[in-house]
Structures are given as C-alpha cells and as structure tokens.
Amino acid sequence: xxxxxxxxxxxxxxxxxxxxxxxxxxxxxxxxxxxxxxxxxxxxxxxxxxxxxxxxxxxxxxxxxxxxxxxxxxxxxxxxxxxxxxxxxxxxxxxxxxxxxxxxxxxxxxxxxxxxxxxxxxxxxxxxxxxxxxxxxxxxxxxxxxxxxxxxxxxxxxxxxxxxxxxxxxxxxxxxxxxxxxxxxxxxxxxxxxxxxxxxxxxxxxxxxxxxxxxxxxxxxxxxxxxxxxxxxxxxxxxxxxxxxxxxxxxxxxxxxxxxxxxxxxxxxxxxxxxxxxxxxxxxxxxxxxxxxxxxxxxxxxxxxxxxxxxxxxxxxxxxxxxxxxxxxxxxxxxxxxxxxxxxxxxxxxxxxxxxxxxxxxxxxxxxxxxxxxxxxxxxxxxxxxxxxxxxxxxxxxxxxxxxxxxxxxxxxxxxxxxxxxxxxxxxxxxxxxxxxxxxxxxxxxxxxxxxxxxxxxxxxxxxxxxxxxxxxxxxxxxxxxxxxxxxxxxxxxxxxxxxxxxxxxxxxxxxxxxxxxxxxxxxxxxxxxxxxxxxxxxxxxxxxxxxxxxxxxxxxxxxxxxxxxxxxxxxxxxxxxxxxxxx
Amino acid sequence: xxxxxxxxxxxxxxxxxxxxxxxxxxxxxxxxxxxxxxxxxxxxxxxxxxxxxxxxxxxxxxxxxxxxxxxxxxxxxxxxxxxxxxxxxxxxxxxxxxxxxxxxxxxxxxxxxxxxxxxxxxxxxxxxxxxxxxxxxxxxxxxxxxxxxxxxxxxxxxxxxxxxxxxxxxxxxxxxxxxxxxxxxxxxxxxxxxxxxxxxxxxxxxxxxxxxxxxxxxxxxxxxxxxxxxxxxxxxxxxxxxxxxxxxxxxxxxxxxxxxxxxxxxxxxxxxxxxxxxxxxxxxxxxx
Numbered sequence: 003x004x005x006x007x008x009x010x011x012x013x014x015x016x017x018x019x020x021x022x023x024x025x026x027x028x029x030x031x032x033x034x035x036x037x038x039x040x041x042x043x044x045x046x047x048x049x050x051x052x053x054x055x056x057x058x059x060x061x062x063x064x065x066x067x068x069x070x071x072x073x074x075x076x077x078x079x080x081x082x083x084x085x086x087x088x089x090x091x092x093x094x095x096x097x098x099x100x101x102x103x104x105x106x107x108x109x110x111x112x113x114x115x116x117x118x119x120x121x122x123x124x125x126x127x128x129x130x131x132x133x134x135x136x137x138x139x140x141x142x143x144x145x146x147x148x149x150x151x152x153x154x155x156x157x158x159x160x161x162x163x164x165x166x167x168x169x170x171x172x173x174x175x176x177x178x179x180x181x182x183x184x185x186x187x188x189x190x191x192x193x194x195x196x197x198x199x200x201x202x203x204x205x206x207x208x209x210x211x212x213x214x215x216x217x218x219x220x221x222x223x224x225x226x227x228x229x230x231x232x233x234x235x236x237x238x239x240x241x242x243x244x245x246x247x248x249x250x251x252x253x254x255x256x257x258x259x260x261x262x263x264x265x266x267x268x269x270x271x272x273x274x275x276x277x278x279x280x281x282x283x284x285x286x287x288x289x290x291x292x293x294x295x296x297x298x299x300x301x302x303x304x305x306x307x308x309x310x311x312x313x314x315x316x317x318x319x320x321x322x323x324x325x326x327x328x329x330x331x332x333x334x335x336x337x338x339x340x341x342x343x344x345x346x347x348x349x350x351x352x353x354x355x356x357x358x359x360x361x362x363x364x365x366x367x368x369x370x371x372x373x374x375x376x377x378x379x380x381x382x383x384x385x386x387x388x389x390x391x392x393x394x395x396x397x398x399x400x401x402x403x404x405x406x407x408x409x410x411x412x413x414x415x416x417x418x419x420x421x422x423x424x425x426x427x428x429x430x431x432x433x434x435x436x437x438x439x440x441x442x443x444x445x446x447x448x449x450x451x452x453x454x455x456x457x458x459x460x461x462x463x464x465x466x467x468x469x470x471x472x473x474x475x476x477x478x479x480x481x482x483x484x485x486x487x488x489x490x491x492x493x494x495x496x497x498x499x500x501x502x503x504x505x506x507x508x509x510x511x512x513x514x515x516x517x518x519x520x521x522x523x524x525x526x527x528x529x530x531x532x533x534x535x536x537x538x539x540x541x542x543x544x545x546x547x548x549x550x551x552x553x554x555x556x557x558x559x560x561x562x563x564x565x566x567x568x569x570x571x572x573x574x575x576x577x578x579x580x581x582x583x584x585x586x
Numbered sequence: 587x588x589x590x591x592x593x594x595x596x597x598x599x600x601x602x603x604x605x606x607x608x609x610x611x612x613x614x615x616x617x618x619x620x621x622x623x624x625x626x627x628x629x630x631x632x633x634x635x636x637x638x639x640x641x642x643x644x645x646x647x648x649x650x651x652x653x654x655x656x657x658x659x660x661x662x663x664x665x666x667x668x669x670x671x672x673x674x675x676x677x678x679x680x681x682x683x684x685x686x687x688x689x690x691x692x693x694x695x696x697x698x699x700x701x702x703x704x705x706x707x708x709x710x711x712x713x714x715x716x717x718x719x720x721x722x723x724x725x726x727x728x729x730x731x732x733x734x735x736x737x738x739x740x741x742x743x744x745x746x747x748x749x750x751x752x753x754x755x756x757x758x759x760x761x762x763x764x765x766x767x768x769x770x771x772x773x774x775x776x777x778x779x780x781x782x783x784x785x786x787x788x789x790x791x792x793x794x795x796x797x798x799x800x801x802x803x804x805x806x807x808x809x810x811x812x813x814x815x816x817x818x819x820x821x822x823x824x825x826x827x828x829x830x831x832x833x834x835x836x837x838x839x840x841x842x843x844x845x846x847x848x849x850x851x852x853x854x855x856x857x858x859x860x861x862x863x864x865x866x867x868x869x870x871x872x873x874x
Contacts, residue, residue, distance in 0.1 A: 014740055027874070030874065031874060055686075146642055157767070203874045204874070205871070205874055206873055206874070207870075207871055207874040208787075211873065215866045215869055215870055218864065218866050218869070219865075219866045221864055222859030223667070223856045223859060224663070224666060224667060224856060226663070243869060244850060245849055245850060246862075247866075247869075248853070248856075249850065250848060250850055250851070250856060252662075252666065254659060254662075254692070255688055255689065255692040256688065258656070258659070258688075258689075259658075259662075259688075259689055259692070260659075262656050262659035262662060262663065262689075263654070263659050263660070263662055263663035263666070265660055265663060266632075266650075266660040266661060266662060266663025266664040266666075266667065267657065267663040267664070267666060267667040267856075268663075269650060269660075269663075269664065270663070270667035270671070271667065271668070272667045272856045272857055272859075273861070274663070274667070288656075289641065289653065291655065292656075296650070330796045342767055371642060377856050382653045382867075382870065384867075384868060386739035390861050390862075392861075393851060406695060409597075410646075416594045426857070427627070427628075427630045427668065427671055428627055428628055428648075428650040428668060428670070428671060429627060430625075430627050431627075432629065433626075433646060433647065433648055434648070434649075435642055435643060435648075435649040435650070435651060436650045436651070437643075437651045438635070438651050438652055438653055439649075439651060444641060445649075446597075446598065447640075447643060460665045479745070538825070559814050577753045
C-alpha cells in the first residue's frame with residue numbers, strides 16, 4: 003500500500019480549507035483514495051487551522067497521525083505539528099517569514115524546503131492568499147505528482163472569474179512547482195505516490211454532502227435549518243441546488259421554528275428534513291414530542307459536537323447518544339440511525355425517510371463533526387439508491403367510499419401494527435384533527451383512561467413492529483477473534499484502519515458496528531458479546547453511552563473501554579495501541 | 587359550491603365558559619367560510635394552546651392543534667408544502683404575543699399568503715387568570731397582585747412595523763364586523779393579521795363586553811378619513827386605547843407573497859411533485 007500524508011496549516015482566513023480540498027481533488031481525480039480532516043477553532047480570522055490529508059492507492063478509512071509533508075503558512079504550524087513528522091518528512095516554509103532551526107528540535111532527519119512563497123506572489127503581482135497556491139504547486143512537485151490536475155482544478159474554481167485571474171492563479175501554482183524542481187533534488191524526498199494508470203476519477207465528499215445528496219435522492223422537498231456547526235454546510239448545499247432539484251430551503255428564526263416548519267411540511271405530505279447540532283436539538287425537543295404525538299413523518303439530523311452549552315463548537319465528539327435516546331418529553335416512538343461513513347450516510351438517510359413515512363414517526367440521524375466535515379473519497383454511489391416507499395396513505399378509492407359519511411377520517415385508527423394510514427390536507431372526505439392533546443382515533447381530545455391507554459400503546463407498538471424488520475449490524479473482521487470491538491457512528495473509520503494494521507500482524511480481531519441504535523439490536527449484540535473472548539468498547543464520550551445502552555438491553559458489559567472526550571477524533575494509532583496492550 | 591353552515595358543525599360543542607368571547611369568533615369564522623368559495627377540504631386551521639386554540643376541534647376542516655406559541659412556524663411549513671391550501675392560524679394573546687412572539691414577528695415580515703387570528707382577551711384563561719402580554723398596565727391578577735408593571739405589547743403597531751401587509755382589529759361582540767374582517771383577511775394576498783378584542787368573562791373583570799363596547803370605533807367611519815395605505819396614520823391609530831379603540835383595517839399594502847418569490851413553486855405545489863426518477867448522479871459527478 004503506497005500512501006502519503008500532507009498537512010497545510012495557517013491562520014484562519016488564509017484559504018486553508020480551499021487549499022486542502024484542492025490538494026485532495028488532485029489525487030481523487032487521478033483515481034487515488036483520499037481521507038481529509040480539517041481542524042479549526044470557532045473564529046473567522048486568526049487562530050490556527052490545519053488540513054490533514056492522506057492519499058493512498060488502497061481504500062482509506064481515516065486520518066493517521068503521521069505527516070510526510072507539512073506546509074507551514076505560519077510559524078505556529080511548525081511548532082504544533084513537527085512532532086508528528088515522519089522520517090525524512092518535508093517542511094515547506096517561507097524563509098523570509100520565519101527561520102526553522104532543526105538541530106535544536108531533535109528531529110535531524112527532517113528535510114527543509116524553504117520556498118519564498120511571498121516573494122513569488124509579489125513578483126507576479128499576486129495577493130497574499132495566493133501563497134497557498136504556490137505551496138500547492140511546490141507540494142505536488144515534491145511528491146512527483148503530475149501538475150495537470152491542479153491546473154484543471156484552479157480553472158474550475160475560478161471559472162466565473164476573468165481569464166487574467168485564472169492565468170494568474172495557474173501561474174502561481176506552476177511557479178511553486180518549478181521552484182522545487184529547479185532548486186531541490188526532488189528524488190531525495192522519499193515520500194511519493196504514483197498516478198495509477200487508467201483509474202477513473204473518484205468523487206470526494208463530506209458527510210454533510212453525502213447526507214444532503216442522499217436526502218435529495220430520497221425525494222426530500224423541504225430543507226429547513228438554522229445554521230450551526232458542524233451541519234451548517236448542508237444549508238448551503240441545499241440552497242445551491244434548490245431550483246434545479248425543486249426543493250424549498252428555509253432558514254427560519256431559530257431551531258424551534260426549523261423543526262416546526264418541517265412538521266407542518268411533513269403533515270401536508272412532503273418529505274422534510276431538519277439538521278442541527280446538540281444545542282439546536284435541545285431547542286427542538288418540545289416539537290419532537292409533538293411529531294411523535296401527531297404521528298408526522300420527520301427526519302432530523304444531529305451533527306454532534308462537544309458540549310455542554312457552546313462547548314467546542316468546531317470539534318468532534320459522540321456525547322449526545324443518551325440525549326437523543328431520551329429526547330422529547332414522555333414516551334413516543336422514534337428511531338436513531340448512526341451512519342459510520344459517507345456511503346452509509348448517503349444510504350441510510352434514504353432509509354430514514356422511508357422509515358419516517360412508513361411508521362409516521364421522527365427519525366434521528368446522528369453524525370458528528372468528524373463525519374460531517376471529514377472528506378472521504380468514493381468511486382460512486384451507484385449501488386446506494388433504494389426504492390422510495392411513501393408508507394400508508396388513504397387511497398382515492400377508500401375516500402370515495404367515505405362519501406356521505408359524516409364522521410371524521412379515523413387517522414389514528416387502532417391497528418395491530420400500530421400504524422394507521424394517514425390522510426393529507428386537501429383530500430376530500432378525509433378531515434381529521436392532528437392534535438397535540440391526547441386524542442381518540444379521530445384526533446379529538448379525549449382524556450379518558452381507556453382511550454389514553456389504547457392510543458399511547460398504539461403509538462409505541464409501531465416501534466415494536468419496526469424492530470422486527472431491522473437487519474442485524476454488520477460484523478467486520480474475523481469470525482473467530484481474540485479481541486472484539488464495539489463502536490458506533492464515525493469511529494468506524496479509525497477502527498477499520500487500526501484493524502488493517504493489526505490483521506497484518508496476524509491479530510484475529512472483529513468489530514460490530516450497529517447503525518440502528520434505537521430500536522436496539524439486542525439479540526445481535528448479545529450474541530456478539532457472548533461469542534467474544536475479550537471485548538473493547540470505543541466511544542467519543544466520558545460515560546460510555548453506548549455501553550450503558552448495551553447493559554440496559556443485554557445485562558452484559560464490554561470488558562474494556564477506550565473513551566475520549568477531548569474534542570479530537572479517534573486516531574487508529576490509539577486504537578492499535580489499546581488493542582495491543584490488551585493482548586499482552 | 588359554497589359550504590353550508592351545518593357542514594362546518596363538528597360533533598362536539600365547545601367547552602368554553604358561557605358568554606366567552608370565543609363563541610362570537612367561532613360563529614364569525616364559520617360564517618366567513620360559508621360566504622367564500624373555497625372547498626372545505628382546502629382549509630387548514632392551525633392553532634396554539636389556550637382556550638381559543640381549541641377552535642380547530644369545533645370547525646370541521648383539517649386542523650392542527652400544535653403547542654403553546656408554535657402555530658406560526660407549523661402553518662408556514664404547511665403553506666410552503668402546499669401553497670394552494672387556505673391556512674388560518676388561531677392563537678391567543680399569550681400564545682402569539684408571549685411565548686410565540688419571536689415566531690409572530692418573523693411571520694409578519696415574510697408575507698406568506700395566510701391569515702393569523704389572535705383571540706386577545708388580555709388574560710391567561712386556561713391557566714386560571716394570570717397576566718398576559720397585553721394586560722393593561724396596573725392590571726391585578728393572581729400572578730400580579732400589585733398590578734402589572736410592564737407596558738403592554740401593542741400588536742397592531744408591532745405587526746405593522748414588522749412588515750405585515752394587512753393589519754386589522756375587530757371585536758368578538760360584533761359578529762357582523764368580525765365576519766367581514768375574517769373574509770377580507772382570507773382574501774388578502776399575503777399575511778393578514780387580525781387582532782380580536784375578546785372578553786374573558788371568567789377571569790378578566792376589567793376588559794369586559796361593556797368596557798370594549800364603550801370604546802370601539804370603526805376606522806374610516808363618520809368624520810374619520812383613515813387611509814389604509816398610510817402606514818404612519820395606521821401606527822397613530824394603533825396608539826389609541828384607553829378612551830377609544832379603533833377596529834377595522836388599519837393598514838394594507840400590496841407586496842408579492844413569499845411563495846411567489848420561489849421559482850420552485852412556479853410549476854405547482856411541492857406536494858404535487860412526483861418523487862419518481864429523481865437522479866442526483868449529475869450532482870455527485872460534480873464532486874470529482
């Protein structure tokens with residue numbers, strides 16, 4: 003497996019994000035695999051941003067700690083990251099900006115590539131932000147990677163600007179590229195990645211993009227959200243395509259309104275989507291309970307970030323699982339689905355809409371900053387389209403038969419499955435009232451003990467019916483393992499990466515990754531735990547929230563835990579080390 | 587074919603106190619519906635929580651009885667999903683000017699084509715008589731035994747300032763006027779806001795039928811030459827309260843509705859759109 007890792011770092015507002023994406027696409031366009039992760043503080047200017055990108059000819063599941071080539075747009079980047087440099091790793095920096103003194107750092111084998119980034123920019127009448135572009139060109143030269151993809155990407159990015167600007171940017175990249183070729187012996191830099199032959203370009207997308215396009219594929223017609231990291235980009239993605247895809251996008255006054263708009267839209271008969279993070283979801287709790295009560299289909303995405311309160315707005319964590327599980331007052335059926343990567347995000351958001359409309363309940367799809375903003379490459383999603391199932395809606399023929407009937411439509415008819423076919427406003431002979439108060443089969447307020455008992459049970463029965471059809475979680479790795487891992491959501495990536503290294507060393511390991519977390523796959527988890535020799539739970543929170551659910555449902559407990567709550571994602575190195583320590 | 591009054595009759599009878607102002611509003615809503623040529627199944631009544639918010643139970647149209655303060659965003663979502671529906675929001679003063687004030691104010695500036703009716707009785711009835719955002723200064727209630735210290739919300743000037751394109755006020759003791767106002771509000775293209783003076787006979791012993799009757803004055807009648815397109819005149823008329831309360835249309839302007847501004851809705855409602863054959867492949871290809 004050939005692979006390289008690259009990082010660009012600098013203050014916010016210096017185009018780190020755009021550079022990282024462009025660098026990544028140079029390789030996905032060549033058919034290579036990429037994983038990219040951006041870290042940044044919650045501010046617009048200053049601070050420290052870094053984009054860490056990993057490229058390989060084999061599929062990638064996550065980032066790793068190692069850096070082969072580090073582009074320092076300020077001195078802080080070097081100070082913060084040089085410790086993770088690989089042997090003979092390279093540093094691109096501007097010697098006019100700051101000097102780097104290697105002997106004092108104990109990292110003698112670092113290779114310095116001083117490039118006068120600012121001078122090159124000035125000599126060609128460019129502006130400061132173009133230093134990135136010079137550095138991109140310089141980086142590709144060191145990796146011995148062809149220049150043409152970068153040129154195409156620059157042309158694409160600036161296609162709405164005039165030719166002068168396009169040419170200027172291409173020239174910046176080319177100057178950086180040539181500066182390296184002319185001033186250094188490139189072959190001495192050992193980290194290389196070859197352009198594969200005849201490989202098709204891959205797509206490169208974030209979890210937010212996967213969720214958005216998956217929702218569009220599922221026929222989502224209304225997207226409503228109040229901006230909140232890490233799901234803010236979904237609002238931009240939907241807005242960008244609203245006309246072409248015939249979708250209405252609304253940014254209302256707050257998260258209370260966002261979910262209520264979606265409830266109104268869902269009640270009227272379209273597929274509506276809301277996305278937020280923990281704090282916004284806290285505001286949505288009241289309305290979530292309403293959706294449960296009036297049995298309106300609804301899909302809510304919760305992109306987790308560390309709290310409490312404002313917490314670490316631009317960092318990652320997995321500490322909202324118990325909150326999601328217990329969201330909304332009293333008891334009502336809801337689903338929790340936690341995809342682990344972009345492919346699952348694209349696929350399971352489609353499932354979410356089908357479940358919401360087939361069972362008339364809110365479906366919570368959980369992401370986190372790591373998945374939502376991490377960039378993953380994929381060949382395509384051609385095998386990820388599922389059939390749209392609108393669920394039980396009263397038919398025209400049934401309504402025709404109701405002509406002359408003076409009683410309202412029994413929207414909340416008591417059924418064995420718990421699901422009652424709905425009618426939609428505008429339908430003749432189909433009137434009912436969707437009622438936040440406890441109600442009878444017609445929706446009218448009824449506080450009798452008999453009706454309350456029956457209707458409440460009817461609602462909750464839907465989840466029991468639904469649980470029967472859910473597939474068992476996927477188990478990765480060996481059938482017979484010396485160690486068995488359990489984790490949920492985006493932690494899947496670093497685990498699969500660590501498993502690759504452990505399997506190469508002959509460790510028999512497996513891993514269960516439940517995507518449907520509520521209703522909980524009790525039987526499958528119990529069977530996995532029973533068969534396992536040694537079990538390790540891995541979660542991005544302090545209190546082992548999945549562990550609590552496992553104990554609640556199976557009366558069993560994983561033997562060991564690897565927990566993390568520092569706002570950073572799991573690194574496969576940490577998982578590898580933990581597993582190794584448990585095997586000795 | 588116009589709706590007959592009996593078609594709007596639901597099986598239950600309202601649970602309001604005898605003499606409640608809500609009865610007049612109930613009657614006027616139904617009367618207005620019988621005089622407009624809108625199919626019964628196209629009406630959706632969206633209410634909040636409170637005595638008056640039970641209205642959708644007793645008018646036989648599609649109804650959505652939401653949460654306290656929350657009918658406006660729910661109604662907005664309904665309107666965007668199917669803009670051919672006639673959407674009427676009904677809430678009380680607590681619902682609209684208290685807990686739901688944020689939603690109320692934002693709704694006014696958006697100009698969705700719908701009618702927002704507020705049953706304004708200046709007291710919290712369902713919770714047995716606490717102060718409301720429109721309670722008069724000095725008003726004594728079980729939650730303000732020494733009298734209200736705050737200045738009341740002025741819903742008329744608030745809605746005009748926020749950008750409502752039709753603002754009116756009526757009185758539940760004048761069903762004829764009220765019916766007319768509800769009809770005009772429904773017919774107005776854009777967001778119509780109607781504040782209704784509504785006595786709470788059980789808990790509000792100050793703002794009684796008689797109290798309102800002595801003060802209500804119809805805008806534009808007699809010597810009054812109120813022009814509904816004059817925003818400043820409307821705001822001035824909204825200031826009058828203790829001695830004279832103006833009823834009628836305060837303000838009206840023509841402005842494109844929010845729905846008209848959405849090119850996505852030109853071909854029809856979102857509900858009518860087919861979900862067959864949606865292809866996002868070309869969008870994904872752009873991620874290369």
